[in-house]
Amino acid sequence: MIKPEIYKALGLEDVDYQRIENILGREPTYTELAMYSVEWSEHCGYSSSKKYLKLFPQTGKYETLVGEDSGGIIVDDIAIIFKMESHNHPSQVEPKQGAATGVGGIIRDIFTAGARPIASLNSLRFGPLSDPYNRYLLVGVVDGIAFYGNCLGVPTVGGEIYFDESYSGNCLVNAMSIGICKRKEVVRARAQGIGNSIMYVGSSTGRDGIGGCSVLASAEFCDAEEEKRPTVQIGDPFTEKCLIEATLEILATGHVVGIKDMGAAGLTCSTSEMAAAGGVGIEIDIAGVPRREEGMQPYEVMMSESQERMLVCVKAGKEKEITEIFEKWDLNAVVIGKVNDSNVVTVKDNGKIVAEMTTSSLTNPPLFDLPYKRPDYLDEVNKLDFNNIQAPKDLNSALLKLISCPTIANKAWIYEQYDHMVQTNTCVLPGSDAAVLRVKGMKKGIAAVSDCNSRYCFLDPFIGAQIAVAEAARNLVCSGADPAAVTDCLNFGNPKKPDRFYYFKNCVEGIISACKSFQTAVVSGNVSFYNESPKGAINPTPTIGMIGILEDISHRITSYFKDEGDAVFLLGETFEEIGGSEYLKVIHGAVKGLPPKVDLEKEKRLHAMMLEAIKSGIIKSAHDCSEGGLGTTIAECCIINQDKMIGVEININSILRPDILLFSESQSRIIISCGQKDIQNIISLAKKHNIPVNEIGRVGGSRLAIKGLIDLSVDDLSKNWRTAFK
Numbered sequence: 001m002i003k004p005e006i007y008k009a010l011g012l013e014d015v016d017y018q019r020i021e022n023i024l025g026r027e028p029t030y031t032e033l034a035m036y037s038v039e040w041s042e043h044c045g046y047s048s049s050k051k052y053l054k055l056f057p058q059t060g061k062y063e064t065l066v067g068e069d070s071g072g073i074i075v076d077d078i079a080i081i082f083k084m085e086s087h088n089h090p091s092q093v094e095p096k097q098g099a100a101t102g103v104g105g106i107i108r109d110i111f112t113a114g115a116r117p118i119a120s121l122n123s124l125r126f127g128p129l130s131d132p133y134n135r136y137l138l139v140g141v142v143d144g145i146a147f148y149g150n151c152l153g154v155p156t157v158g159g160e161i162y163f164d165e166s167y168s169g170n171c172l173v174n175a176m177s178i179g180i181c182k183r184k185e186v187v188r189a190r191a192q193g194i195g196n197s198i199m200y201v202g203s204s205t206g207r208d209g210i211g212g213c214s215v216l217a218s219a220e221f222c223d224a225e226e227e228k229r230p231t232v233q234i235g236d237p238f239t240e241k242c243l244i245e246a247t248l249e250i251l252a253t254g255h256v257v258g259i260k261d262m263g264a265a266g267l268t269c270s271t272s273e274m275a276a277a278g279g280v281g282i283e284i285d286i287a288g289v290p291r292r293e294e295g296m297q298p299y300e301v302m303m304s305e306s307q308e309r310m311l312v313c314v315k316a317g318k319e320k321e322i323t324e325i326f327e328k329w330d331l332n333a334v335v336i337g338k339v340n341d342s343n344v345v346t347v348k349d350n351g352k353i354v355a356e357m358t359t360s361s362l363t364n365p366p367l368f369d370l371p372y373k374r375p376d377y378l379d380e381v382n383k384l385d386f387n388n389i390q391a392p393k394d395l396n397s398a399l400l401k402l403i404s405c406p407t408i409a410n411k412a413w414i415y416e417q418y419d420h421m422v423q424t425n426t427c428v429l430p431g432s433d434a435a436v437l438r439v440k441g442m443k444k445g446i447a448a449v450s451d452c453n454s455r456y457c458f459l460d461p462f463i464g465a466q467i468a469v470a471e472a473a474r475n476l477v478c479s480g481a482d483p484a485a486v487t488d489c490l491n492f493g494n495p496k497k498p499d500r501f502y503y504f505k506n507c508v509e510g511i512i513s514a515c516k517s518f519q520t521a522v523v524s525g526n527v528s529f530y531n532e533s534p535k536g537a538i539n540p541t542p543t544i545g546m547i548g549i550l551e552d553i554s555h556r557i558t559s560y561f562k563d564e565g566d567a568v569f570l571l572g573e574t575f576e577e578i579g580g581s582e583y584l585k586v587i588h589g590a591v592k593g594l595p596p597k598v599d600l601e602k603e604k605r606l607h608a609m610m611l612e613a614i615k616s617g618i619i620k621s622a623h624d625c626s627e628g629g630l631g632t633t634i635a636e637c638c639i640i641n642q643d644k645m646i647g648v649e650i651n652i653n654s655i656l657r658p659d660i661l662l663f664s665e666s667q668s669r670i671i672i673s674c675g676q677k678d679i680q681n682i683i684s685l686a687k688k689h690n691i692p693v694n695e696i697g698r699v700g701g702s703r704l705a706i707k708g709l710i711d712l713s714v715d716d717l718s719k720n721w722r723t724a725f726k
Helices: 004-009 014-024 030-039 088-093 095-111 132-152 212-216 225-231 237-253 266-278 298-303 319-328 359-363 377-381 395-404 454-459 461-478 498-518 582-588 600-615 629-639 658-663 676-688 714-723
Strands: 063-066 071-075 078-086 116-126 156-163 172-182 197-202 256-261 281-285 309-314 332-340 344-349 352-358 426-428 435-438 445-451 482-491 521-528 541-550 567-571 621-624 648-650 670-674 693-699 703-706 710-713
Touching (some): 004 030, 014 030, 014 352, 030 266, 030 298, 030 352, 030 359, 071 482, 078 095, 095 116, 095 132, 095 172, 095 237, 095 256, 116 237, 116 445, 116 541, 132 237, 156 435, 156 445, 172 445, 172 541, 197 237, 197 319, 237 309, 256 266, 266 281, 266 298, 266 309, 266 332, 266 344, 266 359, 298 344, 298 352, 309 319, 319 332, 344 359, 352 359, 395 582, 395 629, 395 658, 395 710, 395 714, 454 461, 454 541, 461 600, 461 621, 482 498, 482 600, 498 521, 567 600, 567 676, 582 629, 582 658, 600 670, 600 676, 621 629, 629 648, 629 670, 629 703, 629 714, 676 693, 703 714
Parallel strands (some): 078 482, 078 521, 281 344, 648 703
Antiparallel strands (some): 063 071, 071 078, 078 172, 116 172, 256 309, 281 332, 435 445, 445 541, 482 541, 567 670, 567 693, 703 710
């Protein structure tokens, strides 16, 4: 008999094992037990989250493609495929390979849909850099992203990085990738056609990654993190580069019915999910699976998460042509099975059946309707009396301290390690509000960004998630792009704890609210639960990846001031909103209050005004106000362009307390600049769209001077901003 310690080591509970026995009408084999454990894991089965994920809007202002592994939109008969996914726990255990294989896995989801990968982004979270282990994680993760992406030839063009105590013990590594192809070239991850062949292609299978999704990704960390190193996969970007080219070549033959990456759960996932998606059965014999280790048991072959492997459903009689293409690229290509009409997945080993179960029982895990409860501690945390917050005596020092903190400071140390120019499509480089990419042969362009302020989500998950979507959209608009569609990576603690699940539920509802308002469909995504360690749960982090479309890429905008004498405008209003702000945390050491309010209708009007202004050519620069408020935003406008730093004189009349005016993080605000001849045009356009507008200054000189509040040289600002992170 299979002992409880066996199935519990795979992440299954007594009730799960009993359910498996009831489904099969007998005791499972070890291989069947392993296959159920990975397919029913939270990471693959979404058993706790599926109820809420179904509520995401899947239609929007652009025609959408929602597939099995990734999704996208259609623009002028071009499919833009994109997705974001987590590799948190592997990166905490083995940062370089954890991050590298996160990049490799998300890129495979793009090209197995038929799209050529054109860009990568990443969203990273670490604990404070005062902790040596957090520094080790940061260096390792950045090394892994650079190693894989640079070798692969896919540019890493953007992202974000935050630091907070809640991520000590559980860092976050969320990888996003974008690809393009013709609409007719999009492929599905499904098996169809009775008698068609099932082919294993790509790299060989080893023991790396076994149990990654069930043991590593679907449980909390304990103190013995090092013991989980064997469940982290090892990546080979050079093999993946060959795999990209071979895959796109076989897809062009027209002989491929469906294709799927062997990602989480490996062969188990690809066989069962392709069969279920196509409404068929699959029989395979794993004796033919190429291996790089001896003595592998059937359950190890089915659970392995070795990288750079895929499963392909090929039209009968066309196997030789497919094999020859992969062999040309020095990759394995082996027929291991056939499609049948049984709706059963049958796994043999040298002709002997080692697993046999229905596709529906594997791919439809038991779903849970988990309880949720607002944490009691929020009652106290949400209280914030501004009168108890003492204003800094020296606002110059406060601003310098803010722009020097790791979350705000310049991240060139990171993105300069990434090749962001390979493929020569990157038109706006890392460091601006959003990355902008050309599509060769088209007038249009693509902008991309990732966003989430998890401190806001901790204080109010619904509003925090709305802000994550709104800020992503605002960053795209500041670059000249119309917000088009969303992918997400939902990072939370243990869903079985009601206070953790409260955050998940409310964040999802906040995303739904904002996406419906902006008509931005959610076309793909990922849920990552169990992000906690003995130190506690991470801040709820519903990362938003968003793409936007530029009607004319020549209209792209960057965030830094351009010319002497240009007028500076503040679009939007500043309120007494420092709850959850970077100012409150960095200067006063507090995480309290409520996040800023966000008015989605006002936000949409702001987007419309900006896009009209940019299209008409009257805006020279635009920079979203976010972490650090007006003070840091204006400072960055002066110093982002290291080749041409420039000062500004600002005069703002306000009844707000000076530190609140400078550092409030009120939403729906943008700092723009324009030439003198366009001042009245800006005012008229803002009035047309009912957007508050104030002309607040002039570009020029070598100092940031905010009348009565700030007087600093741009050199000092630049030094503090550029060197702090190093």
